[in-house]
Every structure is written in C-alpha cells, then in structure tokens.
Amino acid sequence: MAGQEKQFTLAGLAETFGLVLQGDGSVVVHGVGTLAGAGPGQLSFLANPRYRRELAATRAGAVVLSADDAGDSPVPCLVAKSPYVAFAKISALFEPAPAPAPGIHASAVVADDALVDPGAQIGPFVSIGARSRIGAGAVIGPGCVIGDDCEVGPGSVLVARVTLVTRVRLGARVRVHPGAVLGADGFGLAMDAGRWIKVPQVGGVVVGDDCEIGANTCIDRGAIEDTVLEEDVRLDNQIQIGHNVRIGAHTAVAGCVAVAGSARIGRYCLIGGAAGITGHLEICDKVTITAMSLVTQSITEPGEYSSGMAVQDSRSWRRNAARFRQLDQLARRMGALTKD
Amino acid sequence: MAGQEKQFTLAGLAETFGLVLQGDGSVVVHGVGTLAGAGPGQLSFLANPRYRRELAATRAGAVVLSADDAGDSPVPCLVAKSPYVAFAKISALFEPAPAPAPGIHASAVVADDALVDPGAQIGPFVSIGARSRIGAGAVIGPGCVIGDDCEVGPGSVLVARVTLVTRVRLGARVRVHPGAVLGADGFGLAMDAGRWIKVPQVGGVVVGDDCEIGANTCIDRGAIEDTVLEEDVRLDNQIQIGHNVRIGAHTAVAGCVAVAGSARIGRYCLIGGAAGITGHLEICDKVTITAMSLVTQSITEPGEYSSGMAVQDSRSWRRNAARFRQLDQLARRMGALTKD
Amino acid sequence: MAGQEKQFTLAGLAETFGLVLQGDGSVVVHGVGTLAGAGPGQLSFLANPRYRRELAATRAGAVVLSADDAGDSPVPCLVAKSPYVAFAKISALFEPAPAPAPGIHASAVVADDALVDPGAQIGPFVSIGARSRIGAGAVIGPGCVIGDDCEVGPGSVLVARVTLVTRVRLGARVRVHPGAVLGADGFGLAMDAGRWIKVPQVGGVVVGDDCEIGANTCIDRGAIEDTVLEEDVRLDNQIQIGHNVRIGAHTAVAGCVAVAGSARIGRYCLIGGAAGITGHLEICDKVTITAMSLVTQSITEPGEYSSGMAVQDSRSWRRNAARFRQLDQLARRMGALTKD
Structure with a gap:
C-alpha cells in the first residue's frame, strides 16, 4: 500500500x-x-x-x-x-483521506457559466453543464457527468462516473459512489388512446449534508417538486429511489432496496436489503424493515416490520407453498370445524 | 430555473x-x-x-x-x-425540451466507417464504433459508449453515460437514461468437466420506436437471435432484461424488475416494482403483476397476479412464518380431522 | 454482420x-x-x-x-x-473474438507510475491511477476508470465504462461488463450520538482467474480484509456483493442477487435471480438457491433451497395472504382441536 x-x-x-x-x-x-x-x-x-x-x-x-x-x-x-x-x-x-488536488483537468469540459470553486478538484473526462456550481474542496472524479443547474456542496466527493442529470443539489460533505445516477426522469406515464405519453418531470433532487449514496444507486428527479434526502441519510448500492420520495435524516437504507414514487420515510429508519416500499405512503420515524420485506401501507408506529420469508429445502418449501395457495379454504374449513 | x-x-x-x-x-x-x-x-x-x-x-x-x-x-x-x-x-x-445542437464534440471518438447524421448531436467523451449509425435529430449525451454495428434512430436521446455494447438497434424517439447498458452478453454458461465455459452471445438487441429505458437498466443481447422490445415499451430504472426476452408493445415495467432469459411478455402488461419473472415462459397481453411478485409459470389469462407479501410487525411475522414452515403438516392434520 | x-x-x-x-x-x-x-x-x-x-x-x-x-x-x-x-x-x-489492438488511446490518462503492458489495449477516455498495473493482452474499453493500486491480469477484458475504484486485483482472463463497479466502499456505519459515522473501508477486492462480472454489478471493497471471488465465479448483471463476502470457485449467481457483508458462499453453488443472502453466514458447497429466495441462516447441507412464492390471481392471493397473517392463531386453534 x-x-x-x-x-x-x-x-x-x-x-x-x-x-x-x-x-x-x-x-x-x-x-x-x-x-x-x-x-x-x-x-x-x-x-x-x-x-x-x-x-x-x-x-x-x-x-x-x-x-x-x-x-x-x-x-x-x-x-x-x-x-x-x-x-x-x-x-x-x-486510512489516508486524500486531500483534494485543486484544479480542473485539461480534458474536462466545463460550461462557460458554470462556477467551479478554485479549491475544487475536477478530474479527467468530466463534463459540467450550464449554471452548475461546484463548491470548495469538492472532488469530481473521472468520468462524472454534471448536467445543467446542479450544485455540489463544499467538501462533497463524486468518486467517479457519477451522473447528476439536472437540477440536482448536493449539500456539504456528500459522498457519491461510482455509477450512481441522480436526477434522471421519474417514471411518469399516462395512457392516452392506447399509447403511453410521458409526463414531464420538472422537479429536482435535493440531498442534505453528510449523505452517502452507494454505487449504481438511482435517485429520480421529482415530477413537479423535488425528491429529497434530508441530512445524514445513508444509501447503499443499487438502490432505486422514485420521484418525489422524501427520506428523513439519519435513515440508512441497505443495498437493492426499491422505493416507489412519493413514499415518505421518516428519520432514523433502517431499511434492510432488497426491501420494497410502494408509493404514496408514509413510514414514521424509527422504523426498521428487515431484508426483502414489502411495505404496501403506511406505518405509524416505530418498531420492526418483516415479510421476508427464509428458505427451506425446496421439497418442503414446495409442499408448504402449495398449501398456502389453498390457505383461505383451509381456514374456512377450520372455522367450520370450530363452530360445530 | x-x-x-x-x-x-x-x-x-x-x-x-x-x-x-x-x-x-x-x-x-x-x-x-x-x-x-x-x-x-x-x-x-x-x-x-x-x-x-x-x-x-x-x-x-x-x-x-x-x-x-x-x-x-x-x-x-x-x-x-x-x-x-x-x-x-x-x-x-x-418543460423546455432542448432542441439538439447538431454537431460532434471535439473530444468524441467516432469510427471512420460510422455514419453520424449531420442533424445529430454527439456530446463530449462519446465513442462510436465501427459501422454504427446515428440518425437525424438524435442526441448522444456525454460519456456514452456506442460499440460496433449499432443504430440509434432519428430523434432518439441517450441522456448520458449510456452503453450500447454491440448490435443494438434503437428505433425512433427512444429515450435511454444514464447508466443503462444495452447489448451486454447474456448469461450463457455450460458446465464442462468442472469448469464453466462461456456460451457465445452473438444476437443483438432491438428496441422499437418510442420506448423509454430507465437509468442503470440492463438489456442483454440475445444468445443467437435478438432480445426485443416492441414499440412504446417503458422500462423504469435498475431493471434486468435477460437474453432473448421479448416484451410486447405498450408494456410498462417498474423499477428493479428482473426478467430471466427467453421470457416473453405480452402487450399492455404492467409489471410492478421488484417483481421477478423466470425464464422460458410466456405472459399473455394485459397482465398486471403487482410489486415484488414472482412469476414462475406462463400466464394465459389477462388479469392481475400477485405474490408479494406485505409486512407485519416482526414478532407476529416470525410466529406466522414459523407456522408456514409446517403448513403442509398442519393441512394434513386438518385433512385427517375432517375425514374422521 | x-x-x-x-x-x-x-x-x-x-x-x-x-x-x-x-x-x-x-x-x-x-x-x-x-x-x-x-x-x-x-x-x-x-x-x-x-x-x-x-x-x-x-x-x-x-x-x-x-x-x-x-x-x-x-x-x-x-x-x-x-x-x-x-x-x-x-x-x-x-463469433469473432476480436484480438486486442495493443496501445494506449491518445485520450487516455495514465498515471506516471502505472504499468501498462505493451500488449494491452487501453481505449478512449480511460483513466488509470497510481501504481496500477495492466497485464499483457488485457483490454480496457472506452470510459473505464481504474483507480489507484489496482491490477488487471493478462487477457482480462473490461468491456466499457467499468470502474475499479481502488485496491482491486483481477486475475487472468477475467471479463467485466459495462457499468460494473468493483471496489466501492462497503456500507460500514456506526451510530454515534445520533449521527452516522463512516467506518473506513480499507480492504480491497480480489477476483480470481476466469471470473465474469455482469453489467452494473457491484462488488464492494472489504472493510479491513478483502472481498474475494475465487476462480471461475460467474456473476450476472445488477448483482450487489457486500464487503468481505467470499464466493467459492465455479459458483454462478444470476441477476439482481443481493449478498450482504461477510457472507461466505461455497464452491459450485447456483444462486437464482433476485435472491437475497444476509450477512455473516456461510453457505456450503453445491447449494442451489432458487429465484427470489432469502437466506438468513447458514446452510450446511448441499441441496436446493427455496422461499420464492409464485403468483396467484390477485383475488386468491389476497385472501390467502390475509389468512397467513393469522396463521399462528389458526395453528393454535388447530392444536387445541387435535388435543381434545
């Protein structure tokens, strides 16, 4: 080393x-x-x-x-x-936290009206769009693409190959890992005469101070208002955050979680790996969701919630799963027995 | 703004x-x-x-x-x-839909025998491989990689950092979001004397007019024939489409869905977030799959299908899940009771 | 063609x-x-x-x-x-396996103390960091980012837009598909006085000979020691491998699988699509996990294991799922009946 x-x-x-x-x-x-x-x-x-x-x-x-x-x-x-x-x-x-080496790499392409702090480091093959601003001590690693109207706060680090599409505003000391995409269009569609039409996505993404965003994680821009991460939110890799989601401060989300549009997650929540959260619901503060669980309704009480089923040997599993498919019938027969 | x-x-x-x-x-x-x-x-x-x-x-x-x-x-x-x-x-x-600014950025690397329409816009740090063609009014954003034998139809937009690996053909007005990878090798392996050997993947990807492909979504190239999206298919972010999948026109797929190789999905289907679809099966037209459901067999009737289980408080969940593991036994005892 | x-x-x-x-x-x-x-x-x-x-x-x-x-x-x-x-x-x-065209593209940015074998091919818009080494016959495709202290073994191919963040060592004939991120920080956090502090991730990633890593797959660097793939491991797309995971030789993992930190997976295992494996457990050799299953405890016997539930029509599903939520109660009543 x-x-x-x-x-x-x-x-x-x-x-x-x-x-x-x-x-x-x-x-x-x-x-x-x-x-x-x-x-x-x-x-x-x-x-x-x-x-x-x-x-x-x-x-x-x-x-x-x-x-x-x-x-x-x-x-x-x-x-x-x-x-x-x-x-x-x-x-x-x-661990040597490398100090930024201020300056703009010769290969970088920076819009005329972008504002790069002299104390920021812009790596090779970076492009920065119109009206975007890069704060003091920020590091924009190789291959990052920053679109128009974005902001990277002081001390923030985009490790490499990060995309901020448009109207993405990062606070101070935010760390974004490679392959993350912030500010892509939300998935807004309306069916019109047998064809989809795209609902324009004009909001942005706001990421609070001290957040961390994992590799290949996506945070979509809002449809109208912004998608918001409050301060100190920690997202692992491969997470999908839909448009207009709001995640409260100090919440941590493990890898491969999917959060659908307009869900609101509270503060100090812990979301386990590969969990799913459907849209337009609210999860209160201090909720833990265990791995591979699915949240389909609002949660109003702090505590731990689960629906991830653990493996059995496949033979047993298949037998039990077959019974599950008739569980309602089974319960009815049970009810009849009890009544008699 | x-x-x-x-x-x-x-x-x-x-x-x-x-x-x-x-x-x-x-x-x-x-x-x-x-x-x-x-x-x-x-x-x-x-x-x-x-x-x-x-x-x-x-x-x-x-x-x-x-x-x-x-x-x-x-x-x-x-x-x-x-x-x-x-x-x-x-x-x-x-929403100001920015008109393409035709021309090839000075930093772009374009193969001699690639054909770029004079009305197309090629951004910085783009590379375009042999025999590939970019249509009129197409926009290839910063950092995109287009390999050999690809085609981008007129008016299509690759927002940024999109990869078309090889033999990927996009129709007109297709929109692809950052980080998407089209045309990577399908997952084809054969076990030979205790080691995997790679099955060559020589097909391509064909994407119809008016499709939209979300950020960090992958569509693998076919093993022999092509992987196909018909027109007006809408894919959200972080989706995995295996080799030789075919998705019918006007179908919409929410984020984090996994579709295994050679699955065929019909027209006007709606696939919920983080659902899984195994390979070599067929889903007919107008099928809705709800979030986090798993499809393991062909579906031949239109309608809505589910298997995503919603959370309970973990204590209740654990008790119920423990019983599930003996459900077959429970049902047998139930059967015995009923018979007597 | x-x-x-x-x-x-x-x-x-x-x-x-x-x-x-x-x-x-x-x-x-x-x-x-x-x-x-x-x-x-x-x-x-x-x-x-x-x-x-x-x-x-x-x-x-x-x-x-x-x-x-x-x-x-x-x-x-x-x-x-x-x-x-x-x-x-x-x-x-x-399938014409294109021979490498040795040489470093004019646009590539290579650190002075990086060692690139004269027989290696370095594509456009590639950056290679300090002390990294690229072996003979290796191909580093367009837009790849290789950080400090990395190694790419002879004959290995990084197709395009691959990131090796730091301390990533690939063996011989490894193939990595676009968008993959190897060596990003593991998700290590400690809660201190109401705020997260980051646990430094100082380990690396070691990938054995003949491994294949799919598009947009992530393999995090270890917290202290390395994350390890033994030889001939095959990972499909969109997979998340947490820090300090170890995967045994000849194991194949299908798309969208999530493996949490410090899990150890044996040799000759087959992990089905979108399965989840929680951290700090061990799976022995020759285990098959079917699609969308969740492993939460160590597996010590070879064989096939499942917990992925297949779809029913939503009406039936909802009825059965509702009963599941009272399954423990149902089983107790059943038990009471049997006793009497």
Whole structure:
C-alpha cells in the first residue's frame, strides 16, 4: 500500500478518544486488522458477538472492545462503550483521506457559466453543464457527468462516473459512489388512446449534508417538486429511489432496496436489503424493515416490520407453498370445524 | 430555473387540448405545481383520489380535474376525461425540451466507417464504433459508449453515460437514461468437466420506436437471435432484461424488475416494482403483476397476479412464518380431522 | 454482420470436438441459429427439452443434440454427451473474438507510475491511477476508470465504462461488463450520538482467474480484509456483493442477487435471480438457491433451497395472504382441536 505509515501508542489513542486503557499503553499500532487476521502491530476490535470466540486466539497488538469482553482479552486493549464507533474513529486515522488536488483537468469540459470553486478538484473526462456550481474542496472524479443547474456542496466527493442529470443539489460533505445516477426522469406515464405519453418531470433532487449514496444507486428527479434526502441519510448500492420520495435524516437504507414514487420515510429508519416500499405512503420515524420485506401501507408506529420469508429445502418449501395457495379454504374449513 | 418563461391562458389551453373550461378563461398560468405547493400563476391537477382533500385549500391559479371533482374546485379549472393525460400534455408546454445542437464534440471518438447524421448531436467523451449509425435529430449525451454495428434512430436521446455494447438497434424517439447498458452478453454458461465455459452471445438487441429505458437498466443481447422490445415499451430504472426476452408493445415495467432469459411478455402488461419473472415462459397481453411478485409459470389469462407479501410487525411475522414452515403438516392434520 | 465468414464441415467439427457424426459429413455450416430460426447453412442445437418439439420442423443445416434425440432429427447431426457444451464450443468458432489492438488511446490518462503492458489495449477516455498495473493482452474499453493500486491480469477484458475504484486485483482472463463497479466502499456505519459515522473501508477486492462480472454489478471493497471471488465465479448483471463476502470457485449467481457483508458462499453453488443472502453466514458447497429466495441462516447441507412464492390471481392471493397473517392463531386453534 502507498503513503507514509502512521502510528500511534495505545495510551495516545485512549486519551484522544476518551477510552479506558487496559494493559501496556506504550504498545504501538500502525494499522488495523480483524481479530483473526491482525498481527502484532495492528489494532483490532470486537463489536459483533459472533466474533467473540476469535478473541482468545488473536495475535493483534491490541483490541478495542466493550467492558464486558475486556476480561477475556489476551492482549492490551482499549475499552469503549461502543467499540465499533471507537474503532471507526481510530481506523480513520490510518486510512489516508486524500486531500483534494485543486484544479480542473485539461480534458474536462466545463460550461462557460458554470462556477467551479478554485479549491475544487475536477478530474479527467468530466463534463459540467450550464449554471452548475461546484463548491470548495469538492472532488469530481473521472468520468462524472454534471448536467445543467446542479450544485455540489463544499467538501462533497463524486468518486467517479457519477451522473447528476439536472437540477440536482448536493449539500456539504456528500459522498457519491461510482455509477450512481441522480436526477434522471421519474417514471411518469399516462395512457392516452392506447399509447403511453410521458409526463414531464420538472422537479429536482435535493440531498442534505453528510449523505452517502452507494454505487449504481438511482435517485429520480421529482415530477413537479423535488425528491429529497434530508441530512445524514445513508444509501447503499443499487438502490432505486422514485420521484418525489422524501427520506428523513439519519435513515440508512441497505443495498437493492426499491422505493416507489412519493413514499415518505421518516428519520432514523433502517431499511434492510432488497426491501420494497410502494408509493404514496408514509413510514414514521424509527422504523426498521428487515431484508426483502414489502411495505404496501403506511406505518405509524416505530418498531420492526418483516415479510421476508427464509428458505427451506425446496421439497418442503414446495409442499408448504402449495398449501398456502389453498390457505383461505383451509381456514374456512377450520372455522367450520370450530363452530360445530 | 433557466430558459425564457412560457405562459398560457386557461381559455387557450382549453381550446388546444379540447378541455371544458370552468371559471375565468383569462387566467394566465406560467408553470405547474402540486395542489399543495402551487401558487397563483401555476396550474395544478387532481388525478389521484389520495390528493382530493388538498383541492379545497389549493392556492393554484387553476386546476385540471375530472367532472366529478370540478364542483369542489375553489379556483378556475379545466375539466378533462383523463386529468393526468391532460396535465401531462399541458405540462410538456412548460418543460423546455432542448432542441439538439447538431454537431460532434471535439473530444468524441467516432469510427471512420460510422455514419453520424449531420442533424445529430454527439456530446463530449462519446465513442462510436465501427459501422454504427446515428440518425437525424438524435442526441448522444456525454460519456456514452456506442460499440460496433449499432443504430440509434432519428430523434432518439441517450441522456448520458449510456452503453450500447454491440448490435443494438434503437428505433425512433427512444429515450435511454444514464447508466443503462444495452447489448451486454447474456448469461450463457455450460458446465464442462468442472469448469464453466462461456456460451457465445452473438444476437443483438432491438428496441422499437418510442420506448423509454430507465437509468442503470440492463438489456442483454440475445444468445443467437435478438432480445426485443416492441414499440412504446417503458422500462423504469435498475431493471434486468435477460437474453432473448421479448416484451410486447405498450408494456410498462417498474423499477428493479428482473426478467430471466427467453421470457416473453405480452402487450399492455404492467409489471410492478421488484417483481421477478423466470425464464422460458410466456405472459399473455394485459397482465398486471403487482410489486415484488414472482412469476414462475406462463400466464394465459389477462388479469392481475400477485405474490408479494406485505409486512407485519416482526414478532407476529416470525410466529406466522414459523407456522408456514409446517403448513403442509398442519393441512394434513386438518385433512385427517375432517375425514374422521 | 462484419468480419470474414468462417465455415466448417460437419465431419471436421465432429473430429475437432470428439462428437459422433450422423448423416452427411460434407455438409458445411457457416454460422449458428435456433431450431426454429436456423437456415440451411446454419448449425443449431437441442439441449433444453422445452424445445424438443421444434426439432422435427427445423430447417437448420445440422443439429447438435444428445443420443436420445438423434433419432428424431430430420437433418444431419452431431451427437454429444452434453449438446449445450458442444454447441458452446462450436459457436465460439464463429463469433469473432476480436484480438486486442495493443496501445494506449491518445485520450487516455495514465498515471506516471502505472504499468501498462505493451500488449494491452487501453481505449478512449480511460483513466488509470497510481501504481496500477495492466497485464499483457488485457483490454480496457472506452470510459473505464481504474483507480489507484489496482491490477488487471493478462487477457482480462473490461468491456466499457467499468470502474475499479481502488485496491482491486483481477486475475487472468477475467471479463467485466459495462457499468460494473468493483471496489466501492462497503456500507460500514456506526451510530454515534445520533449521527452516522463512516467506518473506513480499507480492504480491497480480489477476483480470481476466469471470473465474469455482469453489467452494473457491484462488488464492494472489504472493510479491513478483502472481498474475494475465487476462480471461475460467474456473476450476472445488477448483482450487489457486500464487503468481505467470499464466493467459492465455479459458483454462478444470476441477476439482481443481493449478498450482504461477510457472507461466505461455497464452491459450485447456483444462486437464482433476485435472491437475497444476509450477512455473516456461510453457505456450503453445491447449494442451489432458487429465484427470489432469502437466506438468513447458514446452510450446511448441499441441496436446493427455496422461499420464492409464485403468483396467484390477485383475488386468491389476497385472501390467502390475509389468512397467513393469522396463521399462528389458526395453528393454535388447530392444536387445541387435535388435543381434545
């Protein structure tokens, strides 16, 4: 790996992040690793109980863990209320976050009336449309296409090959991964005399500060008003967000989720992978939807909701599924029996 | 927003689109808005009954609605048989459909034997392969890749970063959104002595006139013959269309649908979001599949079909799902009871 | 179609591929076709029993088929143990696999310390980052973005618009289709005082020899260690592979599958379209998962597993689904009845 190596003592990390040191504070770490894979100079962590059995045999130089697990650590450790959070913060010290290299690559094509901050970095093969603005410290990676009337806030990063079609406004420190498409036309159609006619999509997309948008995720522009992500929304890869959806602050959405038009999702929600949410409904704050579940009606109570069915061996599954197809009949016969 | 503003009187719109005017025909509108969001100079519409309650309080300059709702409008209105269609048509007057700016961007790389109509617009960072043809009035946006032996019909638009891999033929007025990939190899594999061998994919993709292909949607090229979309097929985002699929005219497919190889879907079908359709089957005309449903066998009767299960609170769900896993047993016991 | 035409006699093909010739060995074929579509100069095949009824009427010049079907062939044929494999190999003779045209396109942007083999082909609008290496005979198609510290093995092909974000290492003869994104950050988040903080993703992606990655598929880089595809893994389009997933050799995954972080999938598995696999679990070798099924726990026995429910007409479905929501209750009442 490239870059000069950084290193820290456990004592120093404990002080910086307000953690409790257990063991030799002079131990030096210069990178991170998993419990099973880390070597002597590396810091590891234990947050997920699944990996607890790996603690005893770890060869890591030190481990970040909770008070409950600290007694079992064979090596020096940093005790944290939330080991995952502490590890995330420490880990960020080692990962070289490359500073933007301000300037516009010679190959980039920038509209005359676009405004690029002198502190922004515009990579090769980028095109920027009319009246668009790129903020200070923003990085527009190779192959990005930014259409007309867009805005990229300060410190935001479009990693590579991101498309902002038109009227897309990103706040500060937004991170968008490759292949994401923001601001494509929503799916608005009306059937007229046996043929579809396209309903013009004239709204935009507004993405709040500190949002993250995964690779190949799509967020359509609104039909009339905007599609909105409030601040600190986190979208994984391959997600589809329809026109005029609104997602509340601090909500996280796992990969391959489909959200249909005009759905409103609250704050602090967690949407599991490949879940589906139909249009024109509302999900309140603090709702968790588990993987591959389908939401077809508004949810008004916080809590966890599911409809993803787990696999069985196919023979059993087919037998049960066949019965499901007559479940109503079965229940009626059951009802008749009970009554008699 | 950019562009010069257009404006129309209600009376003028009524005449142009054959609508019934109710109220002051001299009212001028210069844009569109939602019932809740529109101001005095804006035209709104009421098509979805969910929004009926917003009519009374609207501040819109005028509203397009049905005869049934016209009595409740607090503002002048245009009465239409299909308010959504009428609104779509009127709305198109306001959305500036940018005319192509004919010419080939200096950065584009065009094969010597490719044929680009002088009336076509080729954007920056576009590459066009051997023997491909771009029709009059077509727009190839920034970053598109067009391989060999492709054809883009007159008036078609590839918004940006679209890939036509090879042997992809688009009709007239086709619109393809960013990230879409047409003509990638179908998933053809044969297991030979413990290793996969690739089955060559030598067919193409044929897309009829007036189709629309959403962002990051994929349509694979056929294995031998072509994958075909008939005219006026509308695909939303993130859809996967396998090799040798055929989709009938005027069918609309919502986001994240997966259609496996050699499936044939009829005309005027509606496929709901994230539905799955397995391969080598046939769906007749005028079939509706609801969201997250799975089609594993041919459908020969028009109508609506479902298998997407909606969420319950997770505790209830888990209990019910556990019973489902023994449903066949339950039904057998039930049968035994009934017989006795 | 372009290119000079190749042609072969049946006798020659029989000898080359060790097939049994039935009928006139001097028959010449110059291309391939389906049973229904092939003409006299074309070779067809019968592998899927669904198409057996098309054999009698075929106008193909010859057919590749199994011994069981050979008696029914109206035309000369090549008898194979696995007709699909034999056809795949013969078909590859006709499909012109374009030889790489070594060299770096004038528009490409290559980092000073990147190493491009003189036998590699780098297309237009490609960018290659620091310390990355491109092997002999590799083809990097138009619009690809290769970040820092990546490696593309000899003979590998990135068709077009592929992104290797960083620390992505592809083996030999890997084929990646347009829009695929390898090495984007995994979805690692920790909630800290009401806000998400990003967990740095510092691992890479390792893809073994002879893998194929479909269009718009994403493979995230590992959080700490690498995300790994062993050799000969075949991924279709629109698949999402989370961080630190490991997929065993010779496993094939159909389109739109979602695999969550740290899942381990064995060798020789077949994962059906739009299936979901949750994180931190293990699937053993030789497991088949059918379409739209959800795996939430480890699978330790080879075999076929399902949970994808097939459609019914919506009216029946709704009735049955309503009963499902009270299935636990129904089963309890059933239990009570049985006891009495």
